[in-house]
Amino acid sequence: MKLLGLFNYWVFAVLLMIGLAALISRQNLVKKIMALAIFQSAVFLFFITMSKIENGTAPIIQAGVDNQVFSNPLPQVLILTAIVVGISTTALGLAIAVRLYEEYGTIEDNEILAMDRKP
């Protein structure tokens, strides 16, 4: 039960590691950007899980209802911002990949480095 209760955190850790491993091992720049997106999504999941409590609702006070349990809205707001940051990073990374393709004719990191080395 304890393992299942922490299910989201396990997914967070696994996603984080998948992203990081792909970032290190892939040479293709677009795959690197995809790995970066997975890496960042893991953190979004972590923050959202943190704020979730059982039977929690949106923090709106309703007339005539007692004993309301609210989910903490703050981590969700934080993640809204972090998602925007993540999208900007992905967009900029892809834009740079496009520019690299225009200049070098390839998006493989090792090929680009090899071309840089021979002047």
Add this chain to the structure above:
Amino acid sequence: MNLADHLPALQVALPLLTAPLVILLRTGFLAWLAALLASLVSLGLALLLTAAVLETGTQHYAVGGWAPPFGIALTVDGLSALVLLLITGASSLALAGGRQSLRLDIDNRRAPMFYGAWLIAMAGLCGIAVAGDAFNVFVFMEISSLATYILIAAGRDRRALSAVFKYLIIGTIGATFYLIGVGFIYMMTGTLNFADMALRLNDVIETRPIIIAAGFITIGLALKAAIFPLHIWLPRAYTYAPNAVTVFIAACSTKVSIYILLRFNYAVFHGNLLGHSDLFAVFIIPLALSGILLASAIAIYQVNLKKMLAFSSVAQIGYIALAAGLASQAGLVAALLHMFNHALAKGTLFLCVVAFVLTSRSATIANLHGIGRRMPWTMAAFVLAALSLVGVPGTAGFISKWYLVTAVMEVPGWGVPLVVAIIASSLMAVVYVWKFVEVAYYGKAPGDDTAAMEVALPLRALIWVAALSNVYFGLFPQLPLALAQSGTSTLLGGLN
């Protein structure tokens, strides 16, 4: 409330709001002028804030009138003021001196966008310095990083693109690690405000998430601060960026990451986590030492002047990290002083590189033979700043090296070996600087051309102002010293 009360907010809002206006301007010259003016006004604001901090202590500002911990707090203490001066000063220097060089590097059509990105980068860096809570630091860090990637990739050198891609990947990993750490802390304390965090951390010190958080935050920020061996993005990014951009980012962007690293590890963790200072020292001092020695050694073998200075930056960041890792009052003062003094020296050196590249179109040392006889004024300024980099008495670099050696000597048992490492690295700095100075003065110019080819007077004057400030702060270090001491007391005493 008069305008002076809003200084911390204006420091960020002014460049951030000027950026879209700059983009609307049609020509590169107007955009540059507007960006320079905004940068100079920001420098003025930073000076006013510094004066206020020195007079009345830490400045607090509640955004929108919502008091912390519910509202967003901006806090400016001696440490933030020091960093603000660095950012706005470096930006003004680079913009003022970089006009000619940037006109060659950037298309006139795209120049307004470029200067807009420049102001956004500056606003982000200033935001990190004034922010009083951990999440805003993350947001501002990403704002400044994204804008910095654009600045580095904006030049004509295609190698900048692959360099910036690497920087983007590593920078984002660093920022995401930081965010994970902040998440763990928020989970345990329920607050993002630095001051609140330091108070509430006491109740949960023994829990594992806090220790994990400390690890994630320290590694993430060390990536951003380019502490050896996490510096691999730095040399290529500095080398292939447009020259004026290098002046700006070399002087301040890694320093800002170190600033936030110190703020977390001292103001928040130090004194709350048991044995944290020892762990931090064990983690950072070996890295700093290898950075000091290896990066200096690598710098000797560089054939590109910019790359040589970039590796020298990695070594200098090592000094700052070493001093910070000592976890003593003297060590922190030395770290903060060296942040300031290294920015002065490196800013001047890279500004000289701007001038060299303007006249000889190359930053490769082989193409710069005889440059000292052809550009005597610029080269003399280069030598002056290089002396400060080495740490010769009478220059700013000497003051911080002196404080560093004094702080290191206090370490029981390890004092002498550490001093030996510092001296060895300083000697290596003499070697790599001399390698360039020698060929610049005594080398045969390509094509045996000895005609003088100095840059225009305004740039030369600016280079000399920057070079002389190295001497000025070497003889009268009161201002950075006062800020470093006030910063140290807030770091060690928690935020109050």
